[in-house]
Amino acid sequence: MTEAKLLVQGIPPEPLDRPFTVIGHSISRIDxxxxxxxxxxxxxxxxLPNMLCAKILRCPHAHARILKIDTSKAEALPGVKAVISRNNFPDWLxxxxxxxxxxxxxxxxxxxQEVAAVAAVDIDTxxxxxxxxxxDYQELPAVFDPEEALKPTSQKVTPLDVPDSTCPRAPAAWPVGNLYEGKTDIHTRGDIAKGFQDADVVIEEVYNTxxxxxxxxxxxxxxxxxxxENMTVHDSCQGVWQVSQDIAKSxxxxxxxxxxxxxxxGGGFGSKAGAQRYLHYASxxxxxxxxxxxxxxxxxxxxxxxxxxHATKTYLKMGVKRDGTLTAMEGRSILNLGVGSTYGNQKEKLIETAFELYECPNVKLEQVAVYTNTPLTGYMRSVMRAIGDFFLEAHMDRLAVEIGMDPLDLRMKNYAVFGDQVKKLPYSAKNLDKCMKISTDAIDWKHRDRFVEDNKNGPIKRGIGMASYMYDGVGMAPFKASADVVIKRNGTVEVLAGVVDIGGGQATMMAMLAAEELGVNVNSVKTVWGDTGPTQFAPGTHASRMTAEMGPAVVQAAANARKKLFELTAQRLSAEPIELRSALGKIQVSRDQQRSMSFEEACQLIPDGEEIRASGSRKPNPKDIVFHTFGSQACEVEVNTDTGAVRVLRVASAHELGKVLNPKLVDSQHxxxxxxGIGYTxxxxxxxxxxxxxxxxxxxxxxxxxxxxxxxEILPFNIEAPDPFFAYSAKAVGEAPIVPVAPSVRNAIYHAAGIWINSLPITPDAVLKALGKSK
Amino acid sequence: MTSIGELRLHMEPKTLVDENRHQNQPRRVRRIVLSINGDSHSIEVDARSTLAEVLRENLRMTGTKLGCNRSECGTCTLIMDGRTVFSCTILAVEAEGKCIETIEGLASGSDLNPLQKAFIKNDALQCGYCIPAMLMAATALLRVKMEPTEDDVRQGIAGVYCRCGAYPNIVRAVLDVSRGQVDC
Incomplete structure (x- = not known):
């Protein structure tokens, strides 16, 4: 039996000592x-009866001072029931x-930007x-380009965000100039100057996204x-508890x-984490x-x-020896924050992939975030990783070509074993090498020059590219994730989880986890989700955190509920509770399997009018281990050199996620x-x-x-590896597969048509420009 | 030189949001009869209302969704006289006398039809918001092409966006039904 390491508060439950009966099966989603x-x-x-419609008045200028607002005519319009603006709420946060x-x-x-809002009997009114x-607006000069905004002479942007050191997502201080918190974030190790001296080839590029x-x-x-007295918000957000927190405070x-x-x-992808601005006005x-x-x-x-x-621009310089050894990496990434952002807890995320993914002794990377007079920025499906992977993996291919090395070999040559290359911290699990092999084999990487002959004739050129990645998304602070499991006398089970199912099948997975741990069929488990009323505080469904964070809580709650049920059952089966095992709706004595009863029969032993209720809570990740998921994609593309159109024909996607809870739900995330990612690219x-x-x-x-x-055509591969810190080893999948799409497609375009394109999106126009066919 | 932005500013000086409704037209109430999923509905509607609005707000048939209200996303797709249409840009009064089919008409009571079952089996849905439209588009396709190719199916659903990216499974589900491969 493996050691109980599940990341929960209190004593972790022992791992199940039987094969899975629910987990790993392609069960159809419960909704x-x-x-x-x-x-x-x-x-x-x-x-709802008597329901009003709300509309928001928005500012048409990029930067202006409001001299006066007159809402009197609007208020006098028959059917208008409420009007808000800075006239009645000047200091509202x-x-x-x-x-x-x-x-x-x-x-x-x-x-x-919102200037006023109205509620009226119908939308016309x-x-x-x-x-x-x-x-009355007094227009002010505006700045849209972050590099422009960094200049001392730049117009100063007034951000929406107010500094708050108690909130990890908020800035800790006002900007200086337009620089977030007045400082940049720098990751370094080794000696950069020496690293570039040691290099045989040094390449510098600029990447835009x-x-x-x-x-x-x-x-x-x-x-x-x-x-x-009480408010009920029927919302479309990704986190019911987070919205409750925000609206209550506001x-x-x-x-x-x-x-x-x-x-x-109807879809979130990060954009609906926390209460959105419009909701405050409507509430x-x-x-x-x-x-x-x-x-x-x-x-x-x-x-x-x-x-x-965010839109970004990255200056990247890397040095490599002829044998493929990376010697130095220096980069500066500039992010356009717009007027406000959830940026506070992402200050390292853009450069972290470049810092960690490959072994490189000398590194200096800087992340620079700048306010401008453009709209808000925030979370979106691997918001920073998708960008950070683009410039790193694009640059890796460029280096490989310059030294005449296979790009896959260059990546294997510089494979990083440790999560922190200076402190040498281990990963809880890492099988990126396996991911690279599987994804590239799937599209016959070894024979990737099979297109060379055909590409000589006609405008259509084919090519193959790849990119690797890492993704975190597991167990991030701030931390509170609890769930309840209830067993009723009639044999039904309820999982109460304050999570939102944003389409990933989160409600289904909660039911599957509880069913497995209790040893019942999944259809006898009902999930109660997406409601702060009957549930405990849970994280929002974003950052790929739901399985990794709520999973252990649900397993612990189910294990605790099972323990209580076994205590009731043991005497009836003339055994000790510890001797009992359950699977597929049957409870047995482990040393004598003839002695058994059905789960329903056992539930009948619950005293009349009572139920079994148990809780579970996740604890934060330990600090001495690095938790990531990894993966690699290889793709085949077709470039039309007459029109500039790029078609992605095939993608092989290998992702390491610990354990697949439900194969068809995981494939859907690929x-x-x-x-x-193809849209982004x-x-x-x-x-x-x-x-x-x-x-x-x-x-x-x-x-x-x-x-x-x-x-x-998409070929998903899921690489499993034990990681006992998580629920049956299951980590994250929701966001990761978007990460390597842009660099692998971009690298394949080079392989097909011999052009390096360093800006996203790669439109037909950009391809024609790179081919010298358009200005 | 005037930029496009300045032109827009001039044209939409107030709200910068699409006022998609027909405010310059006066409100005029009309009684119409709509045939929906084989049932006749006699209702009073604002003559400016779209079919989608009347379905959702007047008849409370909210299975038909809205995503843009101007024929961009396909989320409001339903079948009218055998053809798929965007119900957000058809006036309800125009739909009088037409045979309208919506998502609510696919199942018989609690019995899902084979296409619906195939969607569930193939996990051809994530958030589910586009699914009513996808199902209606696929229904219309399978009536005119009993044995579609993969390419036919892709073309047949191309007017409906799915931001979750369930397309591969949606295509598979439709092909399964056309080949009689639904056993659930």
Whole structure:
């Protein structure tokens, strides 16, 4: 038996000493029927009696001082029930994942910032009321480019974020100039100058990445019900407890008076972690009007008013010996934060992959975050890792070509064994080498020059590329993750988990974990999720944390519940509780399996009117071990050198995640991440007017996300390896598969057409430019 | 030179959000009869309302979703007279006399149809928001192409976005049904 190491509060349960009966099976998700029959109720589907509609007035300028707001005409319009602006709430602070932000500041700092909000009997009246609000703006010069904003002469941006050292996501201090907290973050080891002296080849490049928008198909929607004392928010967020925390703080209510419910929501991808700005205004309007309020953002609002992935620019220089040994790495990454961001706990994340992924003795990497008069930035599917992997893995291929080495061999040559190369901290598990081998074998990497002959003729060129990655997303602070398991007398089991199922199948996985640990069939377990009412505090479903963080809590709760049930059962089976085992709805005595009873029979022993209830709580990761997941992707692409179009034909994706709880749910995450990654790499091209800061394509026709036609053949591989700190070893998968898509596609484009492209997205125009066919 | 942004600023000076509704038209109430999933519904509607709005708000058939309200995302796809349409850009009054089919009509009571079962079996859904539209697009496709190729299926659902990226499983589910491979 392996040692009990599960990351839980108190004594960890012993690992199960029998084969899995539920875990590892492709069980259909428990909310599938509702989703295919149209009965799954999303926030925008909810209609309450007397419900009002809310709309937000947004600023058309990138930087302006509000001299005066006159809302009197709007207030006088029949049907208008509440109007808010800085006239009645001048000092109001809202909270976004506990980051304090100004609700209605005097200076507005980006196009689309909220200036006033209205609740009215119907949407027509609310929109008419917005038009009646008169705002006098004094326009101010604005700055959109972060390098421009770093200059001492730059216009100063007034960020929305208010420093708060108690919140890890908030800045600890005001910016200096426009530099976040007035300082950059630097990772170093070794001696950079000596490292470059030791190199045979030194390559310097500049890499640019664009913003990426989440483009969730459901626009942000909420229905807020206020009865004069208690608030219920039917929301579309990713974390019910986080939104409850934020809204309670913003409105000055105790948390227990703000219940947040999200059974279904139409996509998150990081953008709905914590209460969004619009929700604070709508909640305030509901309180003022004393009636339920519904708010649904329009598609253009969705683009301009919510946080997205940062645009970046990275200067990177690396040195390598002819034999492939990396000697030095020096880089500076500049991030555009916009006017506010969840950046506080990501100050190392952009450069961390480059710092850790390969063995390199001399490194200096700097991360520079800058406020500008552009919209908010925040979490999005591997927000920083996807960028950090792009410039590192792009550069690795460039180095390999320069020294005439196979890019896969260069990566293996510099394989890093330790999580911290100076302190030599171990990883809890690392099988990246296996991932690289499996993904490259799957697309016949060894014969990757098979296209050379065909590529000589005609405009279509084929090529193969790869990239490796690491992903954290497990057990991050701030930390509170608890779950309950209830066994009822009628033999049913409930898992109470305050998590949101954002489409990853989180509710299904909670049921599977409890079923496995209790030894019952999964269909006798019901998950209660997405509701702060009946559950304990849980993390939000983002940062790929749900299985890794709630998993141990659910397993512990189920193990505790099982223990109580065995105590009731033991005497009846003439055995000690410790001798009992359960599987597939049957409880047996381990040394004499003839002595058994069904789980239902055992539940009958629970005294009438009572139930068994047990809790479990995750504890934070220990500090002396590094927890990561790893992986590698290899892809085959086709470049049309006449049109510049790039098609991804095949992607082999190998991800190390500890243990696969449910194969078909895990494969879906490979698909989702890779497809969104193809959008990021090739299609998604937001444009902002350089004079006004206005987004020119805030719609899904011109900001193109992948359709069924852009999807390649995807070959998912899941690499399992024991990691007893987690629930049956299961770690994270949700975000990681997006990470290597951009660099592997970019590297394959070089292999196909002989062009290095260092900016995302790689549009047909960019390809033609690189080919010298367009200016 | 005036930039596009400045032009936009001039055109949309107030809210910078799409006022997709028809405010310049006066509100006019009309009684119409809609045939939805074989049932007749006689209802009073604002003549400016779209079919999607009437389904969702007046008839409370919220299975049909909205994602952009202007024919970009396909989330509101349903079947009208045998063809898929974006219900967000069809007026309800235009739909009078047409045969409308929505997600609510696919199952018979609690019995899911083979396509619905195949979606669940193949995990052809994640957040689920686009799924009603995907199912309607696939239903319409399978009526005109009983034995579609993979490419036919991709084309058939290309008007509906799925940001979760469930496409490979959706295609597989539709192909399974066309080949009679649903056993659940």
């Amino acid at each position: 599938g029927v509702e989703k295919v029959s149209g009965t799954a109720e999303y926030a925008g589907d909810i209609q 809202t909270y976004w994942y506990l980051i304090p932000q100004f609700a209605f500041p005097e200076i507005v700092s980006y196009v689309g 609310a929109e008419r009321a917005l038009k009646l609000i008169e705002v 664009s913003y990426q928008f989440h483009a969730t198909l459901q626009t942000r929607s909420s229905v807020i019900d206020w009865d004069g 409105l000055g209510l105790p948390m227990e008076k703000v219940r947040v419910v999200v059974k279904y929501q 305030r309007l509901a309180m003022m009007a004393g009636r339920p309020v519904r708010i649904e953002l329009t598609r253009p609002e969705e683009f301009i008013s919510h946080p997205h992935r 698909y989702g991440g890779i497809i969104m 090739l299609l998604e091209d937001p444009e902002f007017d350089s004079k006004t800061g206005i987004m020119l394509n805030p719609d899904l026709h011109q900001y193109r996300i992948p359709t069924s036609l852009e999807v390649p």
